[in-house]
Amino acid sequence: MFDLIKVAVRNVGRNTRRALITIITVFIGVFVVVGIRGLLDGLQNEIKSGLTRKMHGDIQIHRLGYEDTLEANPYKILIPYSDEMKQILKDTKDVTEVTPRLKVMALLNHQKSQSTTPVIINSFSSQTELQVVPRFRDALLKGKMIDSSLEKEAVAVADDDLGEAKGLDDEVGTRENGASSEKAHPRAVGNHQLMMTPSLMRGLNAEIGDEVVVLLQDKDNMQQAVVATLVGVVDFAMPGAAARMAWMDFGTLQRAAGVQGQASEIAIRIKDTADSEIVRGQLKEKLDKNLTVQTWIELAGILRDSMNLQNVIFNLVLFIVFSIVISAIVNTSLMTVMERTREIGTLMALGYRRFHITLQFLIESAVIGLIGGLLGISLAVAILFVLNKQGLAFALPGQSVATVLYPTIKGTFLAKVFFLALLSALGASFVPAYRASKMKPVQALATN
Numbered sequence: 001m002f003d004l005i006k007v008a009v010r011n012v013g014r015n016t017r018r019a020l021i022t023i024i025t026v027f028i029g030v031f032v033v034v035g036i037r038g039l040l041d042g043l044q045n046e047i048k049s050g051l052t053r054k055m056h057g058d059i060q061i062h063r064l065g066y067e068d069t070l071e072a073n074p075y076k077i078l079i080p081y082s083d084e085m086k087q088i089l090k091d092t093k094d095v096t097e098v099t100p101r102l103k104v105m106a107l108l109n110h111q112k113s114q115s116t117t118p119v120i121i122n123s124f125s126s127q128t129e130l131q132v133v134p135r136f137r138d139a140l141l142k143g144k145m146i147d148s149s150l151e152k153e154a155v156a157v158a159d160d161d162l163g164e165a166k167g168l169d170d171e172v173g174t175r176e177n178g179a180s181s182e183k184a185h186p187r188a189v190g191n192h193q194l195m196m197t198p199s200l201m202r203g204l205n206a207e208i209g210d211e212v213v214v215l216l217q218d219k220d221n222m223q224q225a226v227v228a229t230l231v232g233v234v235d236f237a238m239p240g241a242a243a244r245m246a247w248m249d250f251g252t253l254q255r256a257a258g259v260q261g262q263a264s265e266i267a268i269r270i271k272d273t274a275d276s277e278i279v280r281g282q283l284k285e286k287l288d289k290n291l292t293v294q295t296w297i298e299l300a301g302i303l304r305d306s307m308n309l310q311n312v313i314f315n316l317v318l319f320i321v322f323s324i325v326i327s328a329i330v331n332t333s334l335m336t337v338m339e340r341t342r343e344i345g346t347l348m349a350l351g352y353r354r355f356h357i358t359l360q361f362l363i364e365s366a367v368i369g370l371i372g373g374l375l376g377i378s379l380a381v382a383i384l385f386v387l388n389k390q391g392l393a394f395a396l397p398g399q400s401v402a403t404v405l406y407p408t409i410k411g412t413f414l415a416k417v418f419f420l421a422l423l424s425a426l427g428a429s430f431v432p433a434y435r436a437s438k439m440k441p442v443q444a445l446a447t448n
Contacts, residue, residue, distance in 0.1 A: 019368055022332045022425075026372025027379075029325040030421050033318055034380035034409060037417075040314055042392070042407035044307050048296065054135040055236055056299045057099070057267030058276050059283070061089075062292050066265070074104045074264060075219045079291060081263040089266065092282050094274035099128035100263035102253050106216035108196075108246060110204040117203060119196075119244045121214060123253035132269040141198060143208045143232030151249045152191040192228035195247040198235050206230055214248065218258040226256050237403060322424050329428035333365065334435075345439065354438070361433030362426055369425025373418045384409055 052058050063077040081100045089098045102123045109116045126148040130136055137145060194212055206212070207230070214226045226248070234247065254260055270279050276295040283293045297304055348357070384407045392405040 018332050018335065022329055022365075022368045023372040023375070025325055025328040025332075026369055026421050026425060027376040029321045029424075030373050030376025030417055031380045033321055033417055034377055034414065035383065036314060036317060037413055038380065038384040038387075038407040038409040039392075039405065040310055041409060042388070042405040044310070045408065046403060046405055047300075047303050047307060049135065050236070051300055051303065052269075052296045053133055054139055055133065056296055057132045058270045058296055059268040059280055060294050060299060061266040061268070061283070061287065062264070062294065064290055064292050066292070075257070075259065078259060078262040078264060079266065080261060081266060082261055085266075088286055089268060089283070092279065092286065094271045094279050095268055096271055097128060097131040097269045099125060099132045099267050100250060101129075101265050101267060102250055102257070102259065102262075103264040104216055104253065104257055106214050106246075108200070108204070109213040109215060110206050111211040111213065113205050115204050116215075117200070117244065119200065119246050121216065121246050121248055121253060123248045123250040125250040129267075132267050139234045139236050140195075141233040141235050143195070143230075145232060146193045146195060146247060146249055148249050148251065150193065151252050192226055192252050193231045193249065194228040195232040195234050196230065197243055197245055198233055199243040200246065201233055208232070214246075214256075216257065218256065220258060224256045226252065322420060325421075326424050326428040329365065329368075329425055330431065333361070333429040333432035348439070358430075358433045361429055365425040365429035365433075366422060369422045372425075373421035376421070377414055377418060381409065381414070 061079065063079050066077045086098055089095055104121050106119055106121045107116050108119045124146075126146055130145075194214070196206070200206070204212075210230045212228055212230055214228060216224055216226075218224050228248065250263075254262075268279075268283075270276060276297070280293045280295055287293065300307075348354075387405075387407045392407065394403060394405075
């Protein structure tokens, strides 16, 4: 057996041209597959990180019917959020932090332009929100994040007091040289803070520091208004993120809506090594049956479908690439058998059995697959390592913030590709090897 291996390795070196062609074919196939998978893993990791560490959290808790009722009547789908509820959640294994959120439909009035538009107000507590979704800060285009410690209690304003803000058209004064006076819009300093999306900023022609009024109905259907200062612009740069959304402090919106001790949803962060499905099962056993527990995969929506489609397309590419590799190896192996007919006859005349002939050709193909596979994996991993350290930045269509990918690859996938390359080389050479073993020694020796 050892002698067969030595002869097979020597034959690979002797038949340099055909061996090199086959090695290059395997190398290219493995390099392309590993490279694409590494970039795809980087993209999918960024999608997951964006969802779990920037937007949703790992797990969310809602009341049943949340998605269908939010816009129609957001107060019908509120869930309790008390110290007792918080403690139940944090006592669950692998849960590290929880944060409440409150969402209501409202009208947003920009005082400077007197423009009004409907929005979804999404409120959060800065003390706990950034513990659950620390990459929320990455979505801040300009300005600053809301700081809950700077908020003061909201005061309801009667409807007839919501006229045009005073001083917006007041004259600043007359220049000393007697020139005509100018009009200016002073920057307001409010007790409450608000952030909004870039599309809202453009639509309202607003700037950081402008004063806005949030008009909403509380749980008793009474009109309430909260005057706030625009402090930041947020862009998640991800499909599915609402364009007409603004953010306020959780406590401020709670008081304005009159829903103390309640929230629209609770976002949960779990340990990085934890399984979200297992944690979800534990939470469902503890919570009321009217509450639904959803993992980030369920919340992903179109992004989840996109990742599934990406994996399907990649598997198709994998099949096509290795089909080409196998075809090239079969063609090369057949040509090798034809060129070495007399050698095969000589080996048979010296006492080699048909099994030995087949095994020798298979070992030669295995060596070629081994070399090509290792070279392809080595180069692909080296390039992916460099890209992972530097990051690969590009802007998707419609994004104002560049997405940075950090390509990565799993060791299990590398082992799978290496095994597949080896198996492809062996499978592709089996028919030519079997054909070589069926030759008759006399006919093989007589071949020119």
